[in-house]
Amino acid sequence: MAEVLGTFEQAVLLALVRPKTPLGKEGYGRAIHKEVQLRLDREVSAGAVYATLDRLEKKGLISSEVREGTDQRGGLPRRYFSVEPAGIRALNESKAIVDRVWQGVPWPLKAPS
Amino acid sequence: MNRPMRAAPPGWAQSLLKSLLDSRDKHTIAGDLLEEYRERLSEGAPLRRVNVWYLKQVLSFAGWKGLRRALLPGCSAWAALAAVIEFILLFGIPASTGISAGRAVFYFVAGALVLSGAGAWRLPAEHGTMLRLSVLWSLPFIVTALLMLRTTPFTPAPGVAVFLFSLPAAAIHASARNGNPALGIATALMTSCFMGVLTLAATELLHHPHPPVSSLPFVPAVGAVLGATGGIFGSRFGRCAKTELIRLSLARTL
Numbered sequence: 001m002a003e004v005l006g007t008f009e010q011a012v013l014l015a016l017v018r019p020k021t022p023l024g025k026e027g028y029g030r031a032i033h034k035e036v037q038l039r040l041d042r043e044v045s046a047g048a049v050y051a052t053l054d055r056l057e058k059k060g061l062i063s064s065e066v067r068e069g070t071d072q073r074g075g076l077p078r079r080y081f082s083v084e085p086a087g088i089r090a091l092n093e094s095k096a097i098v099d100r101v102w103q104g105v106p107w108p109l110k111a112p113s
Numbered sequence: 114m115n116r117p118m119r120a121a122p123p124g125w126a127q128s129l130l131k132s133l134l135d136s137r138d139k140h141t142i143a144g145d146l147l148e149e150y151r152e153r154l155s156e157g158a159p160l161r162r163v164n165v166w167y168l169k170q171v172l173s174f175a176g177w178k179g180l181r182r183a184l185l186p187g188c189s190a191w192a193a194l195a196a197v198i199e200f201i202l203l204f205g206i207p208a209s210t211g212i213s214a215g216r217a218v219f220y221f222v223a224g225a226l227v228l229s230g231a232g233a234w235r236l237p238a239e240h241g242t243m244l245r246l247s248v249l250w251s252l253p254f255i256v257t258a259l260l261m262l263r264t265t266p267f268t269p270a271p272g273v274a275v276f277l278f279s280l281p282a283a284a285i286h287a288s289a290r291n292g293n294p295a296l297g298i299a300t301a302l303m304t305s306c307f308m309g310v311l312t313l314a315a316t317e318l319l320h321h322p323h324p325p326v327s328s329l330p331f332v333p334a335v336g337a338v339l340g341a342t343g344g345i346f347g348s349r350f351g352r353c354a355k356t357e358l359i360r361l362s363l364a365r366t367l
Contacts, residue, residue: 028141028145029141029142029145030145030146030148030149033145033149034149045169045170045173046142046145046146046170046173046174047170047172047173047174047175047176048173050138050142050174051176054138066141069144070148072148072151072152073144073145073147073148073151074121074144074147076140076141076143076144076147077140077141077144078141078144078145079138079141
């Protein structure tokens with residue numbers, strides 16, 4: 001059985017797998033941060049995103065490499081992330097679990113009157 | 114290159130960020146935040162709001178791991194060093210040399226100030242300023258000393274008073290010129306050395322009583338402490354005065 005992911009972890013992985021913006025397609029830390037905010041439709045702290053990226057990398061779901069930075073960032077390097085096959089499996093499994101849990105349940109739920 | 118491309122978050126916030134991150138992510142995350150910082154400025158966001166945003170991002174890294182990384186090595190090393198220095202000053206030196214703990218602390222503080230004042234020597238352009246101001250602020254002492262030597266009975270009180278006035282005055286004068294407290298310390302030190310040597314030479318030549326030569330280090334030590342006080346005040350005063358001048362000239366122009 002693949003890794004079961006939390007909602008935030010899924011958002012971070014999906015930001016890498018299916019970015020919605022041209023910046024998101026670049027796949028480095030800041031791009032993922034913005035993409036996650038867009039996907040969750042709320043302000044998210046950088047610390048939360050980088051901590052999740054770190055955790056996902058330790059689990060072997062993503063990998064990263066450092067490349068040279070641009071003038072816009074004072075020449076500081078960028079860390080580019082990419083999804084590993086295990087990351088895709090974990091996303092599929094997480095989606096399947098959510099679908100199984102919701103199977104046969106009409107949505108949206110109505111509060112009991 | 115336009116303003117947002119050169120803009121940078123406050124230095125202390127950048128240092129805090131780097132201290133919270135491990136060596137692997139230190140530069141990449143700092144670069145990501147700097148890039149976003151500049152983009153927000155280029156989009157026209159007010160500087161204050163962008164600085165607050167940056168600080169919020171920095172603090173978001175201050176989890177237990179980040180705090181442990183930031184505090185443990187640096188603070189522990191400084192606390193251990195401070196404890197060792199305190200022990201040496203309060204117990205080690207008094208027990209081995211007979212010098213009182215108070216005097217040991219005074220000389221230690223003066224020594225540290227002398228070292229910080231020595232930083233001003235790295236500015237060759239200021240050497241002339243230091244020399245001129247030291248001579249200038251030694252003049253009142255020389256005049257007082259000459260008058261004192263002619264008066265009977267001899268009393269050192271006026272000389273001490275002028276000494277205590279001239280040193281902070283020299284430091285204020287020097288540091289107000291370029292806003293650097295170290296220049297004030299160095300000038301006060303130089304002035305106190307002039308005064309010490311002049312006093313020693315004059316009293317020796319005129320066969321007047323003077324304190325033992327072994328007490329001479331006390332003079333530059335006082336110079337360093339008074340110089341630091343004057344230097345800090347002078348640098349603040351100089352900056353305020355410059356800001357006020359700029360404000361006035363802008364008001365006139367507009």
